Amino acid sequence: MILTSTAESRLLDKIAMTEYGLPEAVLMENAGRAVVSRMREFTDWEGAFTVIVCGTGNNGGDGFVSARYARGAGARVLVILMGDPSHMGESAKMYRKTAEKMGIPVIEVMEAEEAVPYLYDADIIIDSLIGTGLASKVKGEKAALIDIINDTDALVVSTDIPSGLVTDTGRPAGTAVNADFTVALGSVKRGHVLYPGSEHTGRLLFSPIGIPEEASEDFPVRLLFREDIAPLLPVRNQISHKGKNGFLGIFAGSSGMEGAALLAGQGALYAGAGKTAIITTGDAAPIMAGKFPEIMVSSIGNGPHFTEDMAEAALEKAKAYDVIAIGPGIGRDEETVKFVKKMVENFEKTIILDADGLYAAAEAKIDFKSCPGRLILTPHVGEFARLTGLSASEIEEKRIDAASDFSKKNRLVLVLKGAPTVIGLPDGRSYVNTTGNPGMATGGMGDTLTGVIGAMAAQGMSPSSSAAVGVYLHGLAGDLAAETTPVGYRVTDLARLLPKARAQITEMDE
Numbered sequence: 001m002i003l004t005s006t007a008e009s010r011l012l013d014k015i016a017m018t019e020y021g022l023p024e025a026v027l028m029e030n031a032g033r034a035v036v037s038r039m040r041e042f043t044d045w046e047g048a049f050t051v052i053v054c055g056t057g058n059n060g061g062d063g064f065v066s067a068r069y070a071r072g073a074g075a076r077v078l079v080i081l082m083g084d085p086s087h088m089g090e091s092a093k094m095y096r097k098t099a100e101k102m103g104i105p106v107i108e109v110m111e112a113e114e115a116v117p118y119l120y121d122a123d124i125i126i127d128s129l130i131g132t133g134l135a136s137k138v139k140g141e142k143a144a145l146i147d148i149i150n151d152t153d154a155l156v157v158s159t160d161i162p163s164g165l166v167t168d169t170g171r172p173a174g175t176a177v178n179a180d181f182t183v184a185l186g187s188v189k190r191g192h193v194l195y196p197g198s199e200h201t202g203r204l205l206f207s208p209i210g211i212p213e214e215a216s217e218d219f220p221v222r223l224l225f226r227e228d229i230a231p232l233l234p235v236r237n238q239i240s241h242k243g244k245n246g247f248l249g250i251f252a253g254s255s256g257m258e259g260a261a262l263l264a265g266q267g268a269l270y271a272g273a274g275k276t277a278i279i280t281t282g283d284a285a286p287i288m289a290g291k292f293p294e295i296m297v298s299s300i301g302n303g304p305h306f307t308e309d310m311a312e313a314a315l316e317k318a319k320a321y322d323v324i325a326i327g328p329g330i331g332r333d334e335e336t337v338k339f340v341k342k343m344v345e346n347f348e349k350t351i352i353l354d355a356d357g358l359y360a361a362a363e364a365k366i367d368f369k370s371c372p373g374r375l376i377l378t379p380h381v382g383e384f385a386r387l388t389g390l391s392a393s394e395i396e397e398k399r400i401d402a403a404s405d406f407s408k409k410n411r412l413v414l415v416l417k418g419a420p421t422v423i424g425l426p427d428g429r430s431y432v433n434t435t436g437n438p439g440m441a442t443g444g445m446g447d448t449l450t451g452v453i454g455a456m457a458a459q460g461m462s463p464s465s466s467a468a469v470g471v472y473l474h475g476l477a478g479d480l481a482a483e484t485t486p487v488g489y490r491v492t493d494l495a496r497l498l499p500k501a502r503a504q505i506t507e508m509d510e
């Protein structure tokens with residue numbers, strides 16, 4: 001499903017009207033109806049005192065339509081209109097009249113205080129004050145009205161986007177409605193999934209409002225759902241053998257940091273890599289040996305960490321692998337930085353670069369564009385900040401664009417981990433993941449993800465698909481773990497749920 005910016009959601013409305021000839025009033029009717037009908041399975045409208053808070057834009061127009069359908073569903077309905085009614089567009093004005101002709105009371109208020117008696121009595125509040133037309137910081141009476149809505153015990157349903165939330169960033173423009181549910185109209189917007197917008201949005205429901213899917217086929221940002229992932233997973237047939245499912249070599253670990261390497265290996269195992277090898281340093285290898293009988297552990301050199309002079313032997317070894325991962329637990333020694341540089345500049349197949357491997361790439365200023373292999377980088381915000389020179393808050397402000405700009409410029413796949421994880425593709429498109437939960441913010445999760453993505457690439461998927469499937473699957477396994485233990489499950493618990501998550505994806509009804 002597409003994920004839109006303000007400009008893209010406007011463009012989509014325009015395409016619907018000009019190219020498909022759908023009148024604005026039809027879209028508005030579909031929008032207002034959708035808000036009530038999508039909520040029917042979650043709340044009982046019968047007898048519920050429902051206050052619809054309308055602004056004077058088209059978001060408010062949707063609200064006047066919702067008022068009729070809420071009434072139709074049995075609710076006791078009242079509309080509060082804030083703002084100068086002369087600013088309303090034709091469609092919104094028309095639907096206000098229709099609502100009034102049906103006997104729905106419309107109370108015009110100038111001050112938030114006037115709405116207090118109604119709002120605190122409401123069972124349901126439909127928030128149609130401001131939508132994607134938000135223009136600046138919300139101040140004065142509208143801000144006060146939003147704060148009152150947030151203070152009530154009513155079930156709050158936002159129309160299109162919580163009022164006050166900035167569509168492009170997911171940040172409140174001063175203040176924003178905290179919805180229990182939001183019905184996204186025509187497209188899901190960036191602000192719904194970017195933090196803290198995701199919290200303001202509450203549970204996100206979507207309605208297409210009549211705009212055909214083809215209208216947005218070329219839009220560059222997509223949300224990843226199960227139906228996107230299922231067709232990408234390779235099907236194991238009866239004659240499958242380990243050689244066909246790929247050989248992943250993980251260059252990881254150093255003295256005292258053996259765990260990270262093992263967690264990456266474990267991730268690969270449970271994600272279905274045909275064969276997995278960990279290649280580590282002389283000192284670290286004995287500690288890892290035998291921890292997982294399925295993983296081949298070998299060493300190069302005798303020291304505590306990787307050094308530049310090991311690169312030749314490592315590259316020779318790497319010829320046996322379909323895919324390599326470099327980084328978990330390798331440390332930040334100057335020599336290790338040089339080792340990583342040599343590996344990345346010379347390996348010709350797919351490389352996943354993670355953790356201290358990313359530190360090395362930033363230190364050594366590796367020119368990714370001129371590397372012969374196909375690169376997948378998996379930074380969290382701190383690592384990405386080091387790679388780009390941007391600050392963490394600059395990245396969070398534009399997480400999606402930052403990821404897609406970087407991946408396009410450097411012609412690689414970038415997995416920017418976080419809430420939500422964004423995957424930038426070399427052609428400038430990007431994916432935004434929908435699985436995962438806060439319980440995953442623990443040490444070792446990233447190492448596991450590296451193994452999972454590596455396993456996907458080893459099974460023959462393209463770097464883009466490996467990243468998409470790996471991130472989605474890893475998050476889904478986390479969601480399964482959180483079903484029983486919301487916070488405090490171990491990385492190992494998550495890894496063991498990877499096969500179940502995979503089965504859930506592939507066993508879906510087509």
Ligand SMILES: NC(=O)C1=CN([C@@H]2O[C@H](COP(=O)(O)OP(=O)(O)OC[C@H]3O[C@@H](n4cnc5c(N)ncnc54)[C@H](O)[C@@H]3O)[C@@H](O)[C@H]2O)[C@@H](O)CC1
Binds near residue numbers: 024132135
């Ligand atoms: N064809 C379309 O454009 C469609 C639009 N739809 C709805 O229309 C919305 C967009 O409508 P509009 O572009 O008219 O704009 P909105 O209705 O989202 O917002 C404009 C209104 O909010 C007020 N406002 C904006 N920023 C403010 C601020 N910082 N402080 C206080 N008040 C502020 C404006 O004065 C105006 O009254 C969508 O979110 C969606 O709900 C749907 O009806 C479907 C069709």
Ligand SMILES: [K+]
Binds near residue numbers: 127128159161162
């Ligand atoms: K709204």
